[in-house]
Amino acid sequence: MLDDAIVTYYDELCVMTRQCGHASATANDVVHELYVRLVDRRTSLEGKSSLRAFLRRACTNLGIDRLRRDRFELKLFSGSEEEALGVASDIAAPDANIDLRRRLSILKTAIMEMSLQRRRVFLANRIGNLSSDEIALRTGISRNMVDRHLRKAYLHCLDRLEDAI
Numbered sequence: 001m002l003d004d005a006i007v008t009y010y011d012e013l014c015v016m017t018r019q020c021g022h023a024s025a026t027a028n029d030v031v032h033e034l035y036v037r038l039v040d041r042r043t044s045l046e047g048k049s050s051l052r053a054f055l056r057r058a059c060t061n062l063g064i065d066r067l068r069r070d071r072f073e074l075k076l077f078s079g080s081e082e083e084a085l086g087v088a089s090d091i092a093a094p095d096a097n098i099d100l101r102r103r104l105s106i107l108k109t110a111i112m113e114m115s116l117q118r119r120r121v122f123l124a125n126r127i128g129n130l131s132s133d134e135i136a137l138r139t140g141i142s143r144n145m146v147d148r149h150l151r152k153a154y155l156h157c158l159d160r161l162e163d164a165i
Helices: 004-017 024-039 049-074 081-086 094-113 116-126 132-139 141-165
Strands: none
Touching: 004 024, 004 049, 004 081, 049 116, 094 116, 094 141, 116 141, 132 141
């Protein structure tokens, strides 16, 4: 049934698709794509009162989809190579990964050099996401002392990182 309908209406479908703005080769591709899609779903043809009208409508819809896709691809690939090279990459450069490991090692050493209380305050703030007030309550020291420990801990880490750079 589908094969006979495509053979019967092939030229008409191609002409109609060309009239919608497609080149001849593209119009043929649209009709072929319609056939391939419908072969997989023969049940979608059952109960259609006018197979010709259905094929025309489906071909029109596929043609519109094809025009939209072509426009999108034209926009997507319209830039120059220079523009593409100017786009920042989300992937870090290999040497940045090595530098990151080195800096993490320096920070780990700097944290271990701190006094036990300063280290606990710093880690509670940075790792535990605790506020100065929460740390003060948990450790039994004043909020001012917590802030002082945090300030000195940050400065210590910055000093160690600056020495390494």
